[in-house]
Amino acid sequence: MTYYFKQINKVKDDCYSNTGQLDTVIGTRHYINNHFDKELNLDFLSNVRFTSKFHLLRLFKKYYGQTPKQYIIDKRIEQAKILLQKGTNITDTCFEVGFDSPSSFSTLFKSRIGLTPTEFQKRATFTKSN
Template identity: 55%
Template sequence: MTFYETEIERIRKICYSNDRQIEIVIATRNFIDNNYDKDLKLDFLSHIRFTSKYHLLRLFKRYYGQTPRQYLTDKRIEKSKENLKNGMTVTETCFAVGFESLGSFSKLFKTKTGKSPSVFQKEQLSRSKLNLEF
């Protein structure tokens, strides 16, 4: 490479790096991780990161393979599993992780895990009892 080609490449990396995009996406994911129990909308997430909601949606999907909404739902299901394992009731779990309707929570939980929240909890409690016996 010639000196000019090297300089153009160096300047291009500085001017057109993806650092800002990566920072936005990571900060958004961290915000979701810490506030999954709140009512998070794409408008709000884009507002706190000072970016277009459509741009944020594309970036998040590009880097994580799912939309912020899908990630939020997965995070809530993950946390609800933990709560159910720890003995929290299904209703308490539903509202603790940010769902507004017990019916929609139960349906979504069953879709994602293959089991209703109450069945999942019973299985987890019976497993923990078996582990205590041994």
């Protein structure tokens, strides 16, 4: 075991002594990263990790600073930005990243990014062409 590995383990043990909690939140985040385009909610995620939904909510917020729902939305918005930059139309982007309706997607996108998906896509294509 190298010196640095020992130091990392020491910090981990000091700061994150409960590996069960870490496994739960890291596993949940990993699951979200791989399935963000599906319908995900706290009940489902807690069942995947075999834990109480309230406990999962507290742990996720403690370690990542946001709720699982906020994280899912951020993940979906980031993927939507990539698809919109590639020229995917807004409706297809909406459903591909896991939103239920184009209007709710557009509203949420604008509140998070400051531009509607159409405006974002126009700026992205303008930037590409210049």
